[in-house]
Amino acid sequence: MNVRKTFLLILLSTLISACGNQSIVNDIKLVQTVGYDAVGDGMRNASIIANYEETGKSKLEFYVTESNTVYDSLPRLQTKLDFPIEHGQMRMALFGETYARRGIGIAISTLIRHPVISYRMHMGVADRDALDILNVTESKRDPYFLFDMIENNIRRGNLPVMNLHVAFFNFFGEGRDVFLPYFTMERGEIKIDGLALFKGDKFKTAISIRDAFLLKMLLNNSKNGSIMVPIKGSNQERADFFLMNSLGSKSTFKVIRTGPPASVSIRLKLKAQVRDTPTWIDLTSEQQLASLEKTMEAYFEEEIQRFVSLCKINNVDPVGFGDLVRSKSYKWDARDFENHYGALKATVSVKVTIVQTSAGQ
Amino acid sequence: MRNEISEEYRISPYFIIFPLYVSMVGVGVLTFQRTLIEHAGYNAWISVILTGISIHLILWMIYKITSFNRVGQEIITLNHTLFGSVFGHLLNAAVVLYFVYGAFVKFKVYIELIEVWFFTGMNILPLSIVMVLLIYYAVSGGFRSVTGLCVWATFLSFASIIPQVGLALPYMHPLNLLPLLNHSATDIFLSSKSMVFEFLGFETLLFFYPFIKTPAKSQKWAHMIVMFVTLLYLILLLMALMFFSEGELRHSIWPTIDMISIFEVPLLQRLEYFFISLWFIKTIAGICIYLWVACRGIKTAFRMRQRHSLIGILIAMVTLNYFIADHRSVERVSELYSTVGFYFIYAYIPFMFVCVLISRRRARHFGNRGSA
Numbered sequence: 125m126n127v128r129k130t131f132l133l134i135l136l137s138t139l140i141s142a143c144g145n146q147s148i149v150n151d152i153k154l155v156q157t158v159g160y161d162a163v164g165d166g167m168r169n170a171s172i173i174a175n176y177e178e179t180g181k182s183k184l185e186f187y188v189t190e191s192n193t194v195y196d197s198l199p200r201l202q203t204k205l206d207f208p209i210e211h212g213q214m215r216m217a218l219f220g221e222t223y224a225r226r227g228i229g230i231a232i233s234t235l236i237r238h239p240v241i242s243y244r245m246h247m248g249v250a251d252r253d254a255l256d257i258l259n260v261t262e263s264k265r266d267p268y269f270l271f272d273m274i275e276n277n278i279r280r281g282n283l284p285v286m287n288l289h290v291a292f293f294n295f296f297g298e299g300r301d302v303f304l305p306y307f308t309m310e311r312g313e314i315k316i317d318g319l320a321l322f323k324g325d326k327f328k329t330a331i332s333i334r335d336a337f338l339l340k341m342l343l344n345n346s347k348n349g350s351i352m353v354p355i356k357g358s359n360q361e362r363a364d365f366f367l368m369n370s371l372g373s374k375s376t377f378k379v380i381r382t383g384p385p386a387s388v389s390i391r392l393k394l395k396a397q398v399r400d401t402p403t404w405i406d407l408t409s410e411q412q413l414a415s416l417e418k419t420m421e422a423y424f425e426e427e428i429q430r431f432v433s434l435c436k437i438n439n440v441d442p443v444g445f446g447d448l449v450r451s452k453s454y455k456w457d458a459r460d461f462e463n464h465y466g467a468l469k470a471t472v473s474v475k476v477t478i479v480q481t482s483a484g485q
Numbered sequence: 486m487r488n489e490i491s492e493e494y495r496i497s498p499y500f501i502i503f504p505l506y507v508s509m510v511g512v513g514v515l516t517f518q519r520t521l522i523e524h525a526g527y528n529a530w531i532s533v534i535l536t537g538i539s540i541h542l543i544l545w546m547i548y549k550i551t552s553f554n555r556v557g558q559e560i561i562t563l564n565h566t567l568f569g570s571v572f573g574h575l576l577n578a579a580v581v582l583y584f585v586y587g588a589f590v591k592f593k594v595y596i597e598l599i600e601v602w603f604f605t606g607m608n609i610l611p612l613s614i615v616m617v618l619l620i621y622y623a624v625s626g627g628f629r630s631v632t633g634l635c636v637w638a639t640f641l642s643f644a645s646i647i648p649q650v651g652l653a654l655p656y657m658h659p660l661n662l663l664p665l666l667n668h669s670a671t672d673i674f675l676s677s678k679s680m681v682f683e684f685l686g687f688e689t690l691l692f693f694y695p696f697i698k699t700p701a702k703s704q705k706w707a708h709m710i711v712m713f714v715t716l717l718y719l720i721l722l723l724m725a726l727m728f729f730s731e732g733e734l735r736h737s738i739w740p741t742i743d744m745i746s747i748f749e750v751p752l753l754q755r756l757e758y759f760f761i762s763l764w765f766i767k768t769i770a771g772i773c774i775y776l777w778v779a780c781r782g783i784k785t786a787f788r789m790r791q792r793h794s795l796i797g798i799l800i801a802m803v804t805l806n807y808f809i810a811d812h813r814s815v816e817r818v819s820e821l822y823s824t825v826g827f828y829f830i831y832a833y834i835p836f837m838f839v840c841v842l843i844s845r846r847r848a849r850h851f852g853n854r855g856s857a
Binding site for chain 1: 601602622656658660661662663669729730731732733735737738739743746747749754755813
């Protein structure tokens with residue numbers, strides 16, 4: 125009896141392993157990066173597929189299809205390919221500027237319905253056609269060039285934490301708006317030029333990489349971000365700049381009045397490293413450091429106020445003020461909040477501590 | 486009609502946490518957050534607590550029902566003694582059918598999950614036959630072998646849930662939970678009602694009660710596991726509420742899997758596939774309990790051999806599975822199950838409880854008169 129059962133078990137486990145359908149990497153087409161562009165009334169879809177011929181080497185293949193909607197792009201792409209398409213390794217979707225201005229809602233909703241697409245994927249907006257930017261990545265021979273670029277800049281630069289999940293969170297959540305990295309070209313190279321701010325699913329305005337740092341401070345820990353801070357000596361005409369590196373920050377939001385118009389207070393604690401300063405500042409003196417901290421505090425307070433009013437003018441809410449007010453009010457209406465968004469009052473207070481200075485004198 | 490179950494087929498009291506856990510926590514744990522917030526929105530966590538409390542009450546009733554007389558009683562025999570032969574048989578048939586249906590829902594929902602996440606174009610017939618063979622193997626081994634499978638299933642499901650709690654922490658937005666109370670009591674109760682579906686399964690205790698060595702001692706373990714499951718659901722729900730914004734959660738069909746899909750570990754890029762595979766054992770174990778219960782019921786009620794009824798049910802399951810294919814019918818099937826289950830728990834069990842109380846009082850009354 126026991127032998128029979130053991131035998132049955134072994135037999136059954138072989139059956140299970142036979143259930144899978146095999147896909148060998150050379151026999152499928154892994155779409156790794158896609159670009160969406162608006163062309164006339166329809167759209168153009170560019171897919172980058174790496175061709176793994178030998179180990180360690182890959183050749184990028186470019187497939188451009190034109191169709192009326194996003195939905196149609198997949199069957200059209202299939203007509204150009206010799207192997208089945210797989211989307212499980214898709215890591216990057218880039219929208220052309222005109223496409224993004226028209227609205228990325230359809231593209232987003234196809235992504236959320238696709239179970240094989242990872243929530244770690246990145247999206248981005250190009251300041252021209254997405255195809256132009258993607259063409260540059262061909263010379264890099266890396267299908268994940270843009271993805272790695274964004275990841276690197278989140279970890280070591282000024283971009284706030286983002287991925288497909290964060291974009292979904294902002295897109296579907298009430299009282300907050302989507303922001304995506306904004307790409308441009310500089311001397312034939314791709315460059316992250318800041319953030320693209322969205323209203324609903326439409327690209328509204330772009331902000332610089334300096335403002336991206338402000339948003340990063342407001343949303344998450346701004347570790348490793350850096351910014352140039354202007355400073356003026358007592359008898360100077362032109363302001364000098366010094367470089368500030370963030371070692372960590374924490375923002376606290378409080379709703380003072382739910383309104384309308386609402387009023388919020390933002391408190392920010394920032395630990396900074398200051399290394400490169402104009403020669404007339406002596407980093408060893410306590411007094412000088414204290415005044416440097418004061419300068420930075422005043423500067424950030426002013427900059428954040430400017431950033432908030434920039435958001436208000438464009439009627440975008442990447443920080444999530446609407447969500448913040450919602451969490452404190454019993455009845456909250458997104459449209460009502462939006463109507464009074466322009467009158468939102470924010471008070472900012474920043475506390476900067478300089479933790480490290482340079483190693484040499 | 487009573488048959489003593491010999492010692493070697495019984496399990497120790499604390500072992501009931503495994504079959505209870507496995508029969509309660511099913512594929513629902515991957516998806517319940519979305520249906521739950523339909524009414525109560527982000528206040529739905531209150532509903533989980535409310536449902537949990539009510540389940541404790543029902544569990545207490547089950548222990549009162551089954552400890553009706555000194556030897557452990559199961560529901561089939563009880564139906565028979567309380568309602569006579571005709572009604573007893575009818576009730577028993579309905580109860581057995583309910584458990585078969587429950588097993589089928591578990592089976593179908595998991596197969597659908599595989600179809601959506603793994604193999605979109607796969608022919609499901611071979612897969613369902615393999616599952617059914619495994620189930621047959623486990624159930625024909627008796628209650629102890631089903632319990633053994635449940636032990637593994639419990640540990641595996643812990644292995645997939647506990648790391649998740651830690652990994653998701655950096656993505657939490659606690660502000661989502663505020664304001665604390667902005668939904669009406671009706672909304673919260675409506676959500677509680679849909680939460681009942683996730684607790685269905687603990688009523689299998691009505692059948693395997695006599696298989697516990699010292700049944701009275703198992704009550705504290707049963708309450709403990711219900712409390713644990715409530716807590717588990719509460720944690721998973723709170724995590725989903727803080728992880729997703731409300732609009733996003735409404736778009737996500739399998740929120741728990743979506744949450745897992747944000748993690749990346751060395752070697753495994755997509756953890757969710759790993760976890761869905763782990764849930765295979767979990768699902769098999771859940772179906773096994775239900776089918777064991779159903780076959781046991783058929784045996785005591787209609788004197789049919791367990792093996793024959795099991796084969797019949799399994800064939801029916803595979804056939805039905807083949808015909809119910811689209812997502813909408815799956816949803817209808819599980820909706821019907823949750824409605825029936827709701828009445829089973831909140832109407833049938835309290836009704837039995839009252840009947841048992843009355844008949845016990847009457848027995849005592851007559852007993853007193855007899856002695857006087």
